[in-house]
Amino acid sequence: MESIIERINQNKFWQFHGGIHPPEQKALTSAKPIRQLPLPKQLILPLQQHIGRQGDLLVKVGDKVLKGQPLTQSSNPMAVPIHAPTSGSISAIKKSVIAHPSGLNELCIFIDVDGEDTWQPREICHDFTKLSQQQILKKIADSGIAGMGGAGFPTHIKVNTKPDINFLIINAAECEPYITADDLLMCEQSEAIIDGIKILDQLLDPTFILIGIEDNKPRAIKALQRATKDIEKITICVLPTKYPTGGEKQLIKILTGKEVKSGALPIHSGIVVQNVATCFAISDAVINDIPLIRRVVTLTGLALSKPQNVWALLGTPVNYLLEQAGFANEGDTPTGTSPPVIMGGPLMGFSVLNELVPIVKTSNCILAPSKTEMPSAFDSGSKEVECIRCGQCSDVCPSQLLPQELQWSAKAKDHQQLTKLNLFDCIDCGACAYVCPSQIPLVQYYRIAKAEIRQQQQLDIKSEKAKLRFEARKLRLEKEKMARAEKHKKAAAARKATMNEKSTNGGAASSAVAAALARVKAKKKANSKSSESIVSNDQNTELPVTSSEESDEKSQVKAAIARAKAKRDAKNNAASKETNTSDELPVASSEESDDKSQVKAAIARAKAKRIAKNNKASEDENTKNEMQEATSNKNNQENNTDDKKAKIAAAVAKAKAKAKAKKENAEPIPVSDDKKAKTAKATTAKTTTAKTDDKKAKIAAAVAKAKAKAKKKQTMQEEPLPIANNEKQVPFKSSNEESE
Numbered sequence: 001m002e003s004i005i006e007r008i009n010q011n012k013f014w015q016f017h018g019g020i021h022p023p024e025q026k027a028l029t030s031a032k033p034i035r036q037l038p039l040p041k042q043l044i045l046p047l048q049q050h051i052g053r054q055g056d057l058l059v060k061v062g063d064k065v066l067k068g069q070p071l072t073q074s075s076n077p078m079a080v081p082i083h084a085p086t087s088g089s090i091s092a093i094k095k096s097v098i099a100h101p102s103g104l105n106e107l108c109i110f111i112d113v114d115g116e117d118t119w120q121p122r123e124i125c126h127d128f129t130k131l132s133q134q135q136i137l138k139k140i141a142d143s144g145i146a147g148m149g150g151a152g153f154p155t156h157i158k159v160n161t162k163p164d165i166n167f168l169i170i171n172a173a174e175c176e177p178y179i180t181a182d183d184l185l186m187c188e189q190s191e192a193i194i195d196g197i198k199i200l201d202q203l204l205d206p207t208f209i210l211i212g213i214e215d216n217k218p219r220a221i222k223a224l225q226r227a228t229k230d231i232e233k234i235t236i237c238v239l240p241t242k243y244p245t246g247g248e249k250q251l252i253k254i255l256t257g258k259e260v261k262s263g264a265l266p267i268h269s270g271i272v273v274q275n276v277a278t279c280f281a282i283s284d285a286v287i288n289d290i291p292l293i294r295r296v297v298t299l300t301g302l303a304l305s306k307p308q309n310v311w312a313l314l315g316t317p318v319n320y321l322l323e324q325a326g327f328a329n330e331g332d333t334p335t336g337t338s339p340p341v342i343m344g345g346p347l348m349g350f351s352v353l354n355e356l357v358p359i360v361k362t363s364n365c366i367l368a369p370s371k372t373e374m375p376s377a378f379d380s381g382s383k384e385v386e387c388i389r390c391g392q393c394s395d396v397c398p399s400q401l402l403p404q405e406l407q408w409s410a411k412a413k414d415h416q417q418l419t420k421l422n423l424f425d426c427i428d429c430g431a432c433a434y435v436c437p438s439q440i441p442l443v444q445y446y447r448i449a450k451a452e453i454r455q456q457q458q459l460d461i462k463s464e465k466a467k468l469r470f471e472a473r474k475l476r477l478e479k480e481k482m483a484r485a486e487k488h489k490k491a492a493a494a495r496k497a498t499m500n501e502k503s504t505n506g507g508a509a510s511s512a513v514a515a516a517l518a519r520v521k522a523k524k525k526a527n528s529k530s531s532e533s534i535v536s537n538d539q540n541t542e543l544p545v546t547s548s549e550e551s552d553e554k555s556q557v558k559a560a561i562a563r564a565k566a567k568r569d570a571k572n573n574a575a576s577k578e579t580n581t582s583d584e585l586p587v588a589s590s591e592e593s594d595d596k597s598q599v600k601a602a603i604a605r606a607k608a609k610r611i612a613k614n615n616k617a618s619e620d621e622n623t624k625n626e627m628q629e630a631t632s633n634k635n636n637q638e639n640n641t642d643d644k645k646a647k648i649a650a651a652v653a654k655a656k657a658k659a660k661a662k663k664e665n666a667e668p669i670p671v672s673d674d675k676k677a678k679t680a681k682a683t684t685a686k687t688t689t690a691k692t693d694d695k696k697a698k699i700a701a702a703v704a705k706a707k708a709k710a711k712k713k714q715t716m717q718e719e720p721l722p723i724a725n726n727e728k729q730v731p732f733k734s735s736n737e738e739s740e
């Protein structure tokens with residue numbers, strides 16, 4: 001089987017499906033050298049000029065910047081930095097319209113150019129072969145290089161791949177009409193381009209290096225052949241002109257015969273494709289330490305008096321470039337608006353609605369056609385008609401899609417069907433629209449559909465991330481809840497085990513509360529016992545016992561009551577007698593009143609003692625000891641008082657007896673016989689009664705004395721041994737209390 005290289009050496013190439021041959025219109029600019037333009041007054045730099053993410057700002061408004069100074073940076077590999085194309089100051093950082101078919105506004109840095117064009121310090125590399133792969137990759141990444149063929153994919157990612165690369169393909173086809181930027185770059189910077197290819201060779205170490213270039217660029221072909229004549233590894237492949245040969249998959253197909261399937265990348269087939277302008281940028285970055293701050297832009301179209309290729313600084317507004325190219329603002333559109341300006345070629349480009357749109361890393365052409373040159377661009381109204389299902393679009397589609405079905409689904413916004421029809425395999429070449437007899441702007445429908453799907457995908461990704469965060473939070477809360485429940489369960493089990501352990505220790509380890517309750521109960525019991533005045537026979541008891549005192553008090557009270565009763569009886573007897581002799585014996589009444597007062601006094605004392613006793617019995621435990629002592633003293637006093645009372649009663653009784661006897665011996669009062677007889681009889685009765693009373697009184701006095709003596713004796717026996725005052729105040733304690 002014939003090898004790929006053998007076929008190439010014989011100028012045999014494969015064919016890709018479809019394709020068209022539109023008028024080239026390259027002669028407008030291909031013969032003119034690349035022009036260096038004067039510095040514009042202002043540059044507008046979008047933060048994102050590639051596929052990926054924008055970097056973080058390194059500058060703020062008012063900062064002075066030098067040429068080549070980085071303006072953004074990021075650790076995200078998909079973020080590519082941008083640099084100051086010249087020296088100046090940051091006049092604004094705000095949203096502005098960018099070079100995109102949507103015409104959206106994005107964040108841009110506005111630099112007021114100072115005209116000095118002062119470089120930041122640079123480090124020239126005189127021998128890049130001594131650089132390591134990582135050093136080369138870092139230089140490429142730090143220089144902000146992204147694919148300059150139109151896709152804008154970060155180059156440092158594309159070339160940072162594992163070995164086993166069979167083909168490194170340099171895309172020099174530049175197949176779109178009008179555009180000659182790469183052609184002129186190859187003519188003027190072939191050596192630098194070859195240096196860039198060598199750097200890629202050092203990084204990727206491919207088996208073959210193929211430069212694919214269309215045969216409509218003879219000067220560039222010669223320049224490359226001169227630059228590569230001593231490099232066997234590099235093969236220049238001159239391809240037949242056909243649009244879109246410059247498509248990545250189409251170029252791979254032509255050169256290698258391999259087809260990159262839908263959704264796959266060339267690297268999966270061992271192939272890396274780089275644009276020729278990107279190779280120049282790599283060379284500039286690695287060798288000259290020049291970041292990507294400029295590029296060649298084709299200014300073309302019959303509306304320009306000086307169509308040409310120019311070195312345009314990134315951020316240069318389109319209107320400045322058009323002015324430099326002699327743009328004739330004809331104003332001859334039917335609506336009276338400015339004539340159309342297209343960024344890119346006539347097939348893949350898009351209209352620029354605002355001339356302040358800046359040049360970015362992927363901008364390769366500004367086309368300003370005249371009305372005669374491209375009349376469709378001046379039509380304000382659409383001439384689109386219904387699809388006639390001619391199938392010409394399918395015939396020319398290089399991606400072998402069904403353009404008519406795609407446009408139907410795009411109009412219906414059936415994103416699912418569009419995905420099934422492999423919409424994203426469409427390279428926006430515009431070949432289908434170019435051949436469509438119904439003048440349907442097919443590519444415009446595809447671009448809008450792609451943007452809608454990408455936006456929906458972004459929303460879906462955000463929604464999925466939010467859902468994942470919600471699920472993660474829900475799971476975390478559930479875990480925390482379970483952990484808390486487990487913790488509480490363990491704590492409860494530990495408490496239960498502790499209680500069981502205490503209970504199994506037989507009370508020795510019972511709770512402090514239970515012990516305290518037991519002590520309180522014991523104390524109450526001891527207090528109640530002491531209040532009952534139950535005295536043991538133990539002679540070693542130090543404190544006097546209250547019960548004996550109370551019984552003594554009771555006996556005293558009983559004795560007093562007995563005396564009072566005896567006196568009352570005596571008084572009643574005497575009163576009954578005096579009732580008969582009251583007129584005759586007035587002295588008796590005085591004696592009775594004397595007796596009554598004594599009886600009343602005795603009763604009053606007895607009552608007072610009883611009340612005092614009751615009051616004392618209700619006093620608390622702490623005062624009982626004092627009461628006991630006081631009672632003891634009182635007992636002594638009362639004993640003495642009773643003794644005295646008994647003596648007094650005996651003396652009174654004697655006195656009464658003497659008085660009666662004296663009265664009886666006194667001369668009688670002269671009265672009648674009857675009266676005398678009555679008086680004598682009464683006197684005899686009184687005398688008898690007085691004697692009886694006298695005897696009773698004596699007996700009572702003797703009894704009282706005996707009782708008093710007995711009580712005194714008993715009290716003397718029961719009196720406590722002399723102890724210290726503080727010891728007397730010590731209450732009786734149970735053995736339990738003492739154990740505390």
Ligand code: SF4
Binds near residue numbers: 392393403404
């Ligand atoms: S070329 Fe146009 S008219 Fe023909 S099938 Fe395709 S979309 Fe329809």
Ligand code: SF4
Binds near residue numbers: 393401426427429430
């Ligand atoms: S624009 Fe898309 S659908 Fe149309 S021919 Fe090109 S690749 Fe095919």
